[in-house]
Amino acid sequence: METHPLQKFRFCPxxxxxxxxxxxxxxxxxxxxxxxxxGNPSAAVACFIQNKEGELLVCRRAHDPAKGTLDLPGGFVxxxxxxxxxxxxxxxxxxxxELTDIxxxxxxxxxxxxxxxxxxxLDLLFTAQAVDLTPLRAAxxxxxxxxxxxxxxxxxxxxxxxxxxxxIAFLKATT
Numbered sequence: 001m002e003t004h005p006l007q008k009f010r011f012c013p014x015x016x017x018x019x020x021x022x023x024x025x026x027x028x029x030x031x032x033x034x035x036x037x038x039g040n041p042s043a044a045v046a047c048f049i050q051n052k053e054g055e056l057l058v059c060r061r062a063h064d065p066a067k068g069t070l071d072l073p074g075g076f077v078x079x080x081x082x083x084x085x086x087x088x089x090x091x092x093x094x095x096x097x098e099l100t101d102i103x104x105x106x107x108x109x110x111x112x113x114x115x116x117x118x119x120x121x122l123d124l125l126f127t128a129q130a131v132d133l134t135p136l137r138a139a140x141x142x143x144x145x146x147x148x149x150x151x152x153x154x155x156x157x158x159x160x161x162x163x164x165x166x167x168i169a170f171l172k173a174t175t
Contacts, residue, residue, distance in 0.1 A: 004025070008117055012032065041121050043076070043077035049130055059095075060138075072125070076121075083124045084102050087099065097136060
């Protein structure tokens with residue numbers, strides 16, 4: 001794993017200088033132009049959706065990282081989006097579902113490896129209800145989606161650390 005979140009960024013993005021130095025544990029500073037960049041976490045969302053039987057909707061990841069493992073539906077927050085807007089968009093893209101009764105559950109920091117770089121994220125977990133489950137279909141980053149009884153869920157089957165922690169907290173809160 002990288003020793004600094006901005007290790008791969010070797011030149012100042014403002015002036016192009018190679019005098020782009022570590023400033024502190026999350027920033028780099030340009031000695032030539034004075035610009036300082038902070039490597040703050042990217043925001044991501046995930047959702048706990050249950051059916052009328054109380055089973056949890058889970059997904060199988062279609063791509064790395066953690067390809068083939070279980071996950072909650074969700075994804076990254078786009079520019080100018082709130083967490084709730086991102087959640088609605090991602091659930092529509094991945095599962096063809098509309099959400100209602102969105103409630104914040106918890107946030108968990110995570111490390112997400114993408115394109116050979118470790119991205120620090122802050123994962124925002126929500127609970128929500130689907131308006132209607134009949135249009136459910138796996139698409140985009142989801143290989144398959146299905147419901148699981150809560151007593152059959154193991155956090156070890158989920159590939160991302162933040163989602164594992166979220167599953168543990170959710171199961172503790174609901175059982």
